Amino acid sequence: MAQVEKKPAWYERIAWGIVIPVVLLAIISLYTIWIAAANDPSMGSPLKTVVSQGIWYLLSAGLIVLVMQFDSEQLFKIAPYIYGIGIILLIAVLFLYNRQVAADTGAKSWFKLGPLTFQPSEIMKPAFILMLARVVERHNNRYAHTIRNDWILLAEIIGWLLPVAILLKLQNDFGTMLVFIAIVAGVVLVSGISWKIIIPTYGIVALIGIIAITLVVTPSGQEILTHFGFKAYQFQRINAWLNPAEDTSSGAYQLWQSMKAIGSGQLFGIGAGKLNVYVPVRTSDMIFSVIGESFGFVGSCALILIYFYLILQMVKITFETKNAFYSYISTGIIMMILFHVFENIGMGIDVLPLTGIPLPFVSQGGSALLGNMIGVGLILSMKWHHRDYMFSTAGDF
Template identity: 35%
Template sequence: MDLEKRHLKELDWTILLIFVGLGAFSYLGISGSGAGIETAQKQVVWYVLGFVVLGVSLLVDYQLYKSLAYLLYGFGLVLLVGVLFTKPINNAHSWYDLGPVLFQPSEVVKLFIILAVARYLSKNSENPDRFGAFYQLIPPALLVIVPLLLVLIQPDLGTSMVYVGILTTMLVVGGIRLRHVLYLGSLVGSFLATMTVLYFYRDDLFFKIIKPYQWDRIVYWLNPDLEAMGRGFQLKQSLIAIGSGQLMGKGVNTATQASYGWVPVGESDFIFTVIAERMGFIGAGILMMLFFFLIYRMIRIAMEAKDAFGSYVVAGVVGMLTFQVFENIGMTIQLMPITGLPLPFISYGGSSLISNFLIMGIVLNIGMRKQKLMFD
């Protein structure tokens, strides 16, 4: 073990307090959903296990994670390939059924991707021409694209989008050139233009690329009133519930639209809706402020890290959490399409919560070992 008193003095205790606050919101949100208080009590157990995992991840110097980065990445690919041969759950091959619990490998693979990309980028961090040519973007991009494709096959579009967010953030921090951003932007623009042409003139090809259910999410995101009691039901009920919460909310002990099950998957995907209905604009605002301070503290850790690897790892985590929070909250208020992404540290789910605690444990590990001793 490498944990010493000098390391504990550097531990960011503010982040731990933020986790306690997020845990309280998680309990209130889940207990107020159709899942009820029993599910909320299970989440408390997951939170306790999460803090244990976080504590264990602090025991060794984070350089160990750097040395194991590629090995863990390979293990993650094996998990993603293996899950494709499991029995589908909710029409997706995304979980290993371990009896009492379901394990979703794509959650922990987020960490493995961040570690692998961070190790690659840190190797060339001192080279001013590390991204001088466009082809130099290919290796880190492939580290993300391979698991991304495996997740898309499951299918899980939401998690694959998180992988893109991770890569984008780490490349920006790594010093990607503006001209390369313009190249990539033109490629994305060309793809969207091609898809538009196919939609109007060759819809048979269009729907081979874009699945009908994925297109429905876009259509009924833009106008849920087209089928207010059908495919637009989730979003419509979410907007009604959030609006009914008004400024102060209906109260944590009051029967609500969510508690009667009118907000689908209120314990997971739409837990922000439940919180906004029960605690109103003020409660939802406090929750978003907790996320803001969490990201702010992580940015400080990234800036103070003692090496490039640590900075890149924290940058990847910042990109991951920022994207997930923005997407999850955005989809409940019609700002973003519905993707099924959980709200980090709030939505019910053991795989997601434990994986996030493990990831944040490494972030805190980097922060508490930021000081370089003169004779290290």
């Protein structure tokens, strides 16, 4: 009987259930970017565009390998330093932001590095998740769960969020701020905070959200919000979302074209490599319209299923590792990816307003890809450093 060859130890330590869907998303990304660039003369050479994104993928893969070398104890110790670097970058971009991008988007959130642009808030997302996980783990190791202690933990979490929120407000980057709020909401749910606190707190947040929506969708409300720093381009996106057919030549043009493109794909799409509808910024924010038009409803559902499988595997690894600190990290990363997917696809089909949120692992862009791949690296490190015990960090800070 032939002897079955034993797989090397390193092979067993890699979470292939996460690696495979990410590789599939990378292939989809490069192909859809190629299609979009090949059908848009303003994009220049399709080959150059795809090679540029491919280089970002290679750099990100190297970053994943680096992140995987850190175990939970090391991640716990370096979290404040990573968070601090992220805050410094968010401050620096307020003074060194790309003037051209700010003029086009209204957001002062991009560095200009030669021919490249870089958005530090994308790197801040995994840095913030690490810090949030440290705060929760440290608090839970030091204190029992009482109503008083849970309020203290919630205050700590909000305290670490506030500097990020203020800096993003100064950058006029409301869309990214929503991602951080989603991360906090997810981590709070698994932090052990009593439901006696969570339910009324989330109820108040929901009430504030309803009031905010009422303000942004009404002319009088928008006038009030202008006194609090909201910009005209933000209201233009809201109005385009509410009435995309009202002005398809200016404010709602991108959304209207995206809806036309996705609708024209019907069930199976018009065919791989073919695009008949022009959509602005199609390689980044509106990349889903390429998939919808070329591969139709079936192709779009296949993409969503890949994301679903990726999230499912992340949850599975979290339960397998049985490490509380890792569970807080994975929850933050899962919420980050889920919100990106939900918002990007939602805005492409007019379910949600335009916010400039990229589609994870698929949209063109280096900084967003780096941030998401760091998140993947953190999840992979759970499997790589698998231990069936919780470490004590109560004395560290």
